[in-house]
Amino acid sequence: MRYLSTLFLLAVLVLWSSCRNDFESNPSTGNLKFSTDTLFLDTIFTNIGSSTYSFKVYNHTSDDFTIPAIALERGESSNYRLNVDGIPGKSFENIQVLAKDSIFVFVETTTDITNQTADVEFLYTDRVLFDTGGNQQDVDLVTLIKDAVFLFPSRDAMTGETETLLLGLDSENNEIRIEGFFLEDDQLNFTNEKPYVIYGYAAIPSGKTLTIDAGARIHFHANSGIIASNGATLIVNGELSTDPELLENEVIFESDRLEPGFSDIPGQWGTIWLTAGSTGHSINHTTIKNATVGVLMDSNDGGTDPTLTIKNTQIYNSSNVGLLARTGNVLGENLVINNAGQVSLNCSLGGTYNFNHCTFANYSSIGTGFRELPTVLIDNNLRVNQTDVVVADLLEANFTNSIIYGNQDLELIFSKIDGTAFNYNFKNCLIRFNDFGDQFAGNPLYDFTNTALYENIILNEEPGFKTPSENMLNIGENSAANGKASTPTSGTDILGTLRNTTAPDIGAYESTTFEE
Incomplete structure (x- = not known):
């Protein structure tokens, strides 16, 4: 009898799960939200890899959905590298985002300035495109590359x-x-x-x-x-x-x-x-x-x-x-x-x-x-x-x-x-x-x-x-070092400020007015 009860319970679970659509979702319709609209990867030297940066993609709706396509606008020739929800690459298909949830997009770059027209530095840019056509959204990528x-x-x-x-x-x-x-x-x-x-x-x-x-x-x-x-x-x-x-x-x-x-x-x-x-x-x-x-x-x-x-x-x-x-x-x-x-x-x-x-x-x-x-x-x-x-x-x-x-x-x-x-x-x-x-x-x-x-x-x-x-x-002017250096003195402090000839200050800086 106990054996039959267990079989009945398993059957109910299978039938119930087969009716659920947790793992089925409709395509997104341009309703993605992002933690930033522009990701700045700061400054790097030519041919030296950047740190890894990231932004989040949010699904604020009550339904699961799938992003049909995520890709770098420059495609495979892009100097940026992506990792979307744990998967490395430069283009992705059918990435699911659960209701009221989010995914991470990680970004890195390595760029050779010799392929560019600028002499010393230039801005390298690209976009991460989400979906296509009228539903397309994007996040801009910006990096300053210096020659050296x-x-x-x-x-x-x-x-x-x-x-x-x-x-x-x-x-x-x-x-x-x-x-x-x-x-x-x-x-x-x-x-x-x-x-x-x-x-x-x-x-x-x-x-x-x-x-x-x-x-x-x-x-x-x-x-x-x-x-x-x-x-x-x-x-x-x-x-x-x-x-x-x-x-x-x-x-x-x-x-x-x-x-x-x-x-x-x-x-x-x-x-x-x-x-x-x-x-x-x-x-x-x-x-x-x-x-x-x-x-x-x-x-x-x-x-x-x-x-x-x-x-x-x-x-x-x-x-x-x-x-x-x-x-x-x-x-x-x-x-x-x-x-x-x-x-x-x-x-x-x-x-x-x-x-x-x-x-x-x-x-x-x-x-x-x-x-x-x-x-x-x-x-x-x-x-x-x-x-x-x-x-x-x-x-x-x-x-x-x-x-x-x-x-x-x-x-x-x-x-x-x-x-x-x-x-x-x-x-x-x-x-x-x-x-x-x-x-x-x-x-x-x-x-x-x-x-x-x-x-x-x-x-x-x-x-x-x-x-x-x-x-x-x-x-500051209330410093215990203010006016206590030995005299006579001449010259400037570390910032080029002329030292007080009658009451110079102790240390590398002449005193200034600021909120202490």
């Missing part, structure tokens, strides 16, 4: 191996190599005519100079950067811009991902690496953003002049360190470093450092949002393994008219090993150092009353940055 100068390692035609650079030997005498190439003589001047896109590390040969003109744009693929080899020089000749948004004369180093979603993502490329023995570097009116380490400097050339002079420059969103100098010789002025995953400025393994009118800050939220290290770390030692520590003289570390601040209590830390020189001086600086737990009480390194080390120091007062989380380190 592409620099990359060669690939051996026989073995398929990519060109590498020898960095040295490890403890077991094995070669340490990195994917990269040496720039040729005709590549040693980067102009502002087209952006540059670099794959791997572009190395400046020994005895050569890479000169970068004002307004140049340098883009790096993942794990890429610039290396100045022993005896090589990097000269970045950025100039003051008239438009603070466009920064038309600034030199900008960033990744090759141009979409807005990547504009502030740290760690998208490697570093600008000034190796031991490289010399005479100059960086002016430059923005370095979204690197692993903004500038990495190994040793100085032993001379009295700075190995690196860096002025009117911003380093933002480094996943590790903004400026890391090991036994460096650095002169910095109107330098701004903010939002690094570890340290904004690390004067490591001794060296010689002079910073004037600089702003060092860290409001980074990379990872957990909690940093174990301060904004500025100064040390005379470097641990090379579990047992060995290398030490070097800190000949001088002079900070004048500068801000050291961030979202943690202790934003200036020293790491000193006795037996070598450890010379430093802070004058007319605003510093955040809230030692609530008296961790450093009695430590002479942090005796802010010692005028031989600290003169006219402002402790733990607000600098009044505009929006530090967004790398806007301008200060």
Whole structure:
């Protein structure tokens, strides 16, 4: 009896389902709704694939329906690629959309600018067509394609191996190599005519100079950067811009991902690496953003002049360190470093450092949002393994008219090993150092009353940055740094504003009026 009841129930279910029309639907009649009427795929470089973008197609009616045809207007020749409801292609038939439901359409593109008439950039467009005839609807697709100068390692035609650079030997005498190439003589001047896109590390040969003109744009693929080899020089000749948004004369180093979603993502490329023995570097009116380490400097050339002079420059969103100098010789002025995953400025393994009118800050939220290290770390030692520590003289570390601040209590830390020189001086600086737990009480390194080390120091007062989380380190008129720099002074701030000759401001920016 139970067996017969089960058969009867199954029969009823089969008959009931056969009467339903859930899987039958009529064609749509031009009544589709879309999440957008135009999909902008933002800017990409020629021959580099875009990110995946999407829009939704809605069925707001109470009935299921089928879209008879979905296709790119340019057809199979289109440089756009679609994925409709999980199916890749460029044309589709009979795509069902259930009542009160929707489907996704995903879009990507890769375009070759050499097939176009424009020289540097052009708009590439197409349409996604839904249905035909009088019921046809569409969504426009728009992408700005930029031409660029592409620099990359060669690939051996026989073995398929990519060109590498020898960095040295490890403890077991094995070669340490990195994917990269040496720039040729005709590549040693980067102009502002087209952006540059670099794959791997572009190395400046020994005895050569890479000169970068004002307004140049340098883009790096993942794990890429610039290396100045022993005896090589990097000269970045950025100039003051008239438009603070466009920064038309600034030199900008960033990744090759141009979409807005990547504009502030740290760690998208490697570093600008000034190796031991490289010399005479100059960086002016430059923005370095979204690197692993903004500038990495190994040793100085032993001379009295700075190995690196860096002025009117911003380093933002480094996943590790903004400026890391090991036994460096650095002169910095109107330098701004903010939002690094570890340290904004690390004067490591001794060296010689002079910073004037600089702003060092860290409001980074990379990872957990909690940093174990301060904004500025100064040390005379470097641990090379579990047992060995290398030490070097800190000949001088002079900070004048500068801000050291961030979202943690202790934003200036020293790491000193006795037996070598450890010379430093802070004058007319605003510093955040809230030692609530008296961790450093009695430590002479942090005796802010010692005028031989600290003169006219402002402790733990607000600098009044505009929006530090967004790398806007301008200060307002209510800033504690306002009018507290040493005099006499001359020149301009990082934006070209003349400094007040009688009461200049601490930091890279002269104060302005804005809502704090």
